[in-house]
Structures are given as structure tokens and as C-alpha cells.
Amino acid sequence: MFRPLPVAIGLRYLRAKRRNGFISFISLASILGIALGVTALITTLAVMSGFQKEIRDRMLGMAAHATVSGYGQPLQEWRHAVQVAMADPRVAGAAPYIEKEALISGADNQPAMLRGVDPAQEGKVSVLPAKMVQGTLAQLTPGSFNIVLGKELALWLGVSVGDDVIVTLADFRSTPVGGVQTMKRFRVSGIFEAGYNEFDKGLAVVNLADLQRVLRMGGGVTGVRLKLHDMDQAFDVARTLALKLKGPYRVSDWTQDNANLFRALKMEKTVMAILLSLIVAMGAFNLVSSQVMLVTDKQADIAILRTLGLTPGQVMRVFMVQGSLIGIIGTVAGVIGGILLTLNLNRILQGIESLFGVQLLPEDVYYITGLPTDMQAHDVVVIVLVALAMAFIATLYPAWRAARTAPAEALRYE
Structure with missing residues (x-):
């Protein structure tokens, strides 16, 4: 050679x-x-x-791959947004949600993100139903004012299933004596463990209809959460939805929400x-x-x-x-x-x-x-x-x- x-x-x-x-x-x-x-x-x-x-x-098991929300006001036409999203073959599921920052009081006080969900549809966009370690998500029935807490959050609050907590929201409502913060008593019906500290210590979940009543939102929601077949296509799907939707909608994806x-x-x-x-x-x-x-x-x-x-x-x-x-x-x-x-x-x-x-x-x-x-x-x-x-x-x-x-x-x- x-x-x-x-x-x-x-x-x-x-x-x-x-x-x-x-x-x-x-x-x-x-x-x-x-x-x-x-x-x-x-x-x-x-x-x-x-x-x-x-x-x-672990994060995207609980967070949305993409979201469609209103500009600084409740999204009333969210059903139309769900229909447009589900028409895209890249979208695996869609569900409405409400999110508000809150202070939760039990034996101690802890700030947390309060999320209102539809228990029947939440499994389409997150793994929350499978992460329940006590109770079930189905116990969040309309009018029951039950609440599901992250494991770490329940530990810091010093509460367990069956205990009551007071949820204080930043929204004020007018009364004859002036503005009063929105407060509501909820009963702990379940505890979840997502394996991610941001959710286990900082998330509380209630029924969508209950939170609408507390916030007096009527039929409005914060937005619609989307789950995709391929999370890496989130930006493309979000951009496509933004072009298709006719209205004051804001569309974002997980790469923007967690960019830092x-x-x-x-x-x-x-x-x-x-x-x-x-x-x-x-x-x-x-x-x-x-x-x-x-x-x-x-x-x-x-x-x-x-x-x-x-x-x-x-x-x-x-x-x-x-x-x-x-x-x-x-x-x-x-x-x-x-x-x-x-x-x-x-x-x-x-x-x-x-x-x-x-x-x-x-x-x-x-x-x-x-x-x-x-x-x-x-x-x-x-x-x-x-x-x-x-x-x-x-x-x-x-x-x-x-x-x-x-x-x-x-x-x-x-």
C-alpha cells in the first residue's frame, strides 16, 4: 500500500x-x-x-409550553382561543387558567402563586393529577372552595389535609367603609409533589369557578395554557397562534417565560x-x-x-x-x-x-x-x-x- x-x-x-x-x-x-x-x-x-x-x-410537566392571555384584563373569548389552538396539529391539549399572586395564611404566612384550573381539563396540559400525594384533583369541585398545596408550601404553612387556610389577594374591592383586600377561607383537600421547588413551595391550586367568584371575573380567565407534542416547537406554535387570533391576545412560550x-x-x-x-x-x-x-x-x-x-x-x-x-x-x-x-x-x-x-x-x-x-x-x-x-x-x-x-x-x- x-x-x-x-x-x-x-x-x-x-x-x-x-x-x-x-x-x-x-x-x-x-x-x-x-x-x-x-x-x-x-x-x-x-x-x-x-x-x-x-x-x-420537571418544570414543563407543571408549566405551560405556551400560553394565550389577555392584555392586562380577563380573557373573555378564551373558548375561541382554545378552538384555534386545538385546530393546530402540533397542539396536544389546551385548558383555561387564572393566576394571581397571593398570601396564604395557616400556622404561618407564605406568598404563593394561586392558580385556578378546571380539574377535568388540567390533565391535558400538566402532570398535576399524577403528582398528587394526598387527595385528588377531582375534589376541587365548584363551590367547595377546596385548595391543593405543594408539599413544601404545606410544610411551611404548618397545615395538612382538612385544615383551613386564609388566602389574601392583592385585589381590592369597594365597601361602604372603603377599599378592602380580597380574602377567602379555603380548605386543604390535597397535597402534590412535583419535584421542582418553584411549584412545591410556591404554587396553590383551586377550582377555576371558585376563583372567578372570589375575583368577580364573571366568565373571564387569565388565559389558556397549551401543551404541545414537541416542546421545542413552542416558539413557532406561539407565533402562528398570534397571527391567527383576531383580538387583543398575548402569546408567549416557555423559552420566553424561563429565559433567564x-x-x-x-x-x-x-x-x-x-x-x-x-x-x-x-x-x-x-x-x-x-x-x-x-x-x-x-x-x-x-x-x-x-x-x-x-x-x-x-x-x-x-x-x-x-x-x-x-x-x-x-x-x-x-x-x-x-x-x-x-x-x-x-x-x-x-x-x-x-x-x-x-x-x-x-x-x-x-x-x-x-x-x-x-x-x-x-x-x-x-x-x-x-x-x-x-x-x-x-x-x-x-x-x-x-x-x-x-x-x-x-x-x-x-
Whole structure:
């Protein structure tokens, strides 16, 4: 099989025993450094993507993928909005809702978001019915003035099923003695646990009709919540609805409502990737050192190759091939190690816990137990390209030095 001369010589240098064993040790350290950096990058980004996906799934299980609401006033024609939304094949479900900030009083006071829902339709847009740990959502019947609390919220209020709470809203109503805040007594009929602190500590749910009566909204609602077959199409669906609806409607999607959270998660992932890339950079610096020492060790060989007709460019390619192969070996080893480590991360975590008798992610502290991973092909490809680019750049200076070798000077003392 034909191979260009620089490639053949570069491969031979890679396989041949070195007179200076320290050079071989530095080359091995370069391979291990690059492999370690690639492994750490793949595993860390997979874990961070896993946490991001877990947070997103838990949040969107309770929040809407997209919403249609009125501009600063109750939405009266919400049934028309539901019809237009459900006509879109990308929409899986739609349900009306009312949301108001409230202060809930039990044994203690806690602020929370009070949400009015239709229990019969809520299952179309959220996982709330499946997250009930006490009671059922069906107990929120019109006129019962029952309320369902998040588990953490009930704990902070010091109440349980069967207790009464006082809900105070920011809305004022006129009375003969002046403006009075809207207050209503509700009975706790159920408790849910969504596994996401924003809802478990900050959400209370009542019947839609009961909240309409308390707020004197008539048949109006805050808006309509939508669940989509593909949450990643939320922006496109929201934009399409905004164009189809004829009226003063406001349309938003989950990427807008939670932009700061996901921007922060993305920034954290990016910063971590940059920091861990320094491990790969350290392997590349070791590669520069080993290649410079190799060039010094092979001065006589380079001079002989030059006298036999090898051009400076070909000499440069010899050492670029040899150094790049070290980078490729380290990158491939790192990719294999990273994939294996990511796939077995939870087993390793369980082994450490059983070996040392500790619980690294206790359930009473963390909502997420274990290490969720989401290894994305895009991340792996980017990591491989960055590692190979660093390894290639690291070969340029030693190869350039080799190309500048003067044959007469190198052979003078041989």
C-alpha cells in the first residue's frame, strides 16, 4: 500500500524505540493528558446536560409550553382561543387558567402563586393529577372552595389535609367603609409533589369557578395554557397562534417565560467546558515539549534525510504526522473513556456510596437523586474537534524547528 514518504517516516518514528526514554515518557504523558481532558469534558457536559434536561422536564410537566392571555384584563373569548389552538396539529391539549399572586395564611404566612384550573381539563396540559400525594384533583369541585398545596408550601404553612387556610389577594374591592383586600377561607383537600421547588413551595391550586367568584371575573380567565407534542416547537406554535387570533391576545412560550433560567444553565455549561478544556491544553503543551525533545534527539536523522533529498516542507510534515498521531490516539482513548464513564456513572456512584457508607445525593436534601446524564452527539463532536485542533497546533512549532535544521551543522560532530 502506497504511503507518502513523510507519513511513512512519521509512523516509523511513532513505533520506533527512542534512545532517550524520557522523550517516550513525555509522549505518553501527552496522550494521557489529552485522553483525561477529553474524558472529563464528555462526562461533565453529559451530566450538566442531564441536569438541564431533568430540570426542564420537571418544570414543563407543571408549566405551560405556551400560553394565550389577555392584555392586562380577563380573557373573555378564551373558548375561541382554545378552538384555534386545538385546530393546530402540533397542539396536544389546551385548558383555561387564572393566576394571581397571593398570601396564604395557616400556622404561618407564605406568598404563593394561586392558580385556578378546571380539574377535568388540567390533565391535558400538566402532570398535576399524577403528582398528587394526598387527595385528588377531582375534589376541587365548584363551590367547595377546596385548595391543593405543594408539599413544601404545606410544610411551611404548618397545615395538612382538612385544615383551613386564609388566602389574601392583592385585589381590592369597594365597601361602604372603603377599599378592602380580597380574602377567602379555603380548605386543604390535597397535597402534590412535583419535584421542582418553584411549584412545591410556591404554587396553590383551586377550582377555576371558585376563583372567578372570589375575583368577580364573571366568565373571564387569565388565559389558556397549551401543551404541545414537541416542546421545542413552542416558539413557532406561539407565533402562528398570534397571527391567527383576531383580538387583543398575548402569546408567549416557555423559552420566553424561563429565559433567564436556561440562559444561566447554558452559560454555566459553557464556562465549565472552557475550564475543562485547559486539561486538554495541558496535554497539548506536553506534546510540544515531547516533540521539541524528539526533534533535538533526531538531529542526525533529519540531516541525513535532508542530504537524501527530503525538502524542509517534507521534514516538517514528518513531525506533524508523528505529533498529530499522538493527539489522535489520546483523543480516541478519551472518547472511549468518556462514553464508558458516562454510561456507568450511576453504578460508580452507587459503588462509592456502598464502599464508604455515605449518601452523596440524599433524598431529603436534593430533589434529583443520582446523576442524570444526557450525552449529546453534538457535544462529543465539538470536543473531538477541539482536542484534535489543539494537538495539531501543538505540532507546528517543533515541526518548523525540524525543517530549519542545517544538515552540515547537525552532522559536524557525528
